[in-house]
Amino acid sequence: MSELKENKKRILTGDRPTGKLHIGHYFGSLQNRVKLQDEYETYILVADVQALTDNFNNPEKVRENILQTTMDNLAAGLDPEKCIFVVQSMIPEIAELTVFYSNLVTVSRLQRNPTIKTEIAQKKELFGNSGESVTYGFLGYPVSQAADITAFNADLVPVGEDQLPLIEQTKEIVRKFNSLYGDTIKEPNYLLSEYKRIKGLDGNSKMGKSLGNAIYLADDEDTIREKVRGAITDTTKIRKDDPANPDICMVGYYHKMFSKENLNTICSECREGKRGCVSCKKELADNIIEKLKPIKERRKYYEERPELVQEILKSGTERARKITKENIEKVKASMKINYLEN
Numbered sequence: 205m206s207e208l209k210e211n212k213k214r215i216l217t218g219d220r221p222t223g224k225l226h227i228g229h230y231f232g233s234l235q236n237r238v239k240l241q242d243e244y245e246t247y248i249l250v251a252d253v254q255a256l257t258d259n260f261n262n263p264e265k266v267r268e269n270i271l272q273t274t275m276d277n278l279a280a281g282l283d284p285e286k287c288i289f290v291v292q293s294m295i296p297e298i299a300e301l302t303v304f305y306s307n308l309v310t311v312s313r314l315q316r317n318p319t320i321k322t323e324i325a326q327k328k329e330l331f332g333n334s335g336e337s338v339t340y341g342f343l344g345y346p347v348s349q350a351a352d353i354t355a356f357n358a359d360l361v362p363v364g365e366d367q368l369p370l371i372e373q374t375k376e377i378v379r380k381f382n383s384l385y386g387d388t389i390k391e392p393n394y395l396l397s398e399y400k401r402i403k404g405l406d407g408n409s410k411m412g413k414s415l416g417n418a419i420y421l422a423d424d425e426d427t428i429r430e431k432v433r434g435a436i437t438d439t440t441k442i443r444k445d446d447p448a449n450p451d452i453c454m455v456g457y458y459h460k461m462f463s464k465e466n467l468n469t470i471c472s473e474c475r476e477g478k479r480g481c482v483s484c485k486k487e488l489a490d491n492i493i494e495k496l497k498p499i500k501e502r503r504k505y506y507e508e509r510p511e512l513v514q515e516i517l518k519s520g521t522e523r524a525r526k527i528t529k530e531n532i533e534k535v536k537a538s539m540k541i542n543y544l545e546n
């Protein structure tokens with residue numbers, strides 16, 4: 205593996221290993237990671253501890269997805285020679301930082317965090333209003349995410365829009381720490397992608413496994429074609445030559461991402477009633493398949509070599525610990541809790 209340049213700025217970002225990644229992840233975050241990997245020293249965290257806050261009763265699911273999530277990142281084009289892949293639970297310094305940071309955040313601030321608030325509302329819908337579904341660990345995951353980012357002294361965190369409140373919370377924790385114990389921790393910045401949030405094929409504002417409205421990086425051709433055939437179109441269009449509005453059609457919405465070169469023609473044909481939905485969907489499916497081709501090829505390469513993916517995680521995690529160990533020493537020194545050292 206090539207040596208890291210000391211003067212490069214650092215990226216830390218990551219995913220919960222709870223399922224395969226979809227094109228929402230690709231446009232929302234993975235694409236940016238790929239673009240930035242030459243310029244930044246890039247750390248990709250496989251956030252299993254965070255995944256367990258929701259899945260503590262199903263550790264098997266998290267276990268199964270450690271390699272899958274890593275493979276999705278590699279398939280998207282992250283180069284294992286440049287990026288460092290890290291398993292969160294194997295970095296004890298993250299857990300230590302989480303404990304120290306917990307004192308710097310109030311419970312009500314966590315409850316007001318918009319990401320947490322939305323997720324708690326979703327839990328209540330699923331499990332009833334008792335609030336018993338919300339554990340201490342779950343409520344505190346923004347604190348552990350602050351620990352993830354700062355354990356590496358990251359300069360930049362490329363994320364999707366839904367993650368912004370977590371980065372804001374990280375910034376607050378860093379400021380609080382630095383004002384209490386002296387300037388120690390770097391305040392990170394975030395980077396949003398050009399596509400903030402990708403809607404599902406059904407028009408739902410979120411793409412997700414449980415909603416069945418997502419195209420996965422690992423989907424085969426037939427699955428992609430079938431999913432695109434089911435996409436919601438302008439409901440006022442009945443016949444093939446009826447004019448329609450591509451701005452209220454999910455096929456039009458996806459053409460904006462996958463058919464950029466031909467977009468003007470597609471939209472004007474649609475508006476003029478010169479474009480049937482069947483052929484329009486076929487064109488979209490073709491373009492998605494074409495775009496995902498290199499991703500699928502790389503995925504296949506790694507799927508056939510699980511031991512290689514395991515080795516990437518193992519060596520990456522070892523390498524990462526050198527940094528997190530150094531940082532925790534600094535944090536303890538600032539807090540003056542390095543009692544037995546002179």
Ligand code: TRP
Nearest residue numbers: 216217218219220251254349352
């Ligand atoms: N919360 C992120 C998600 O659900 C995953 C994550 C964990 C992360 N730690 C992080 C993202 C640190 C950016 C930085 O996708």
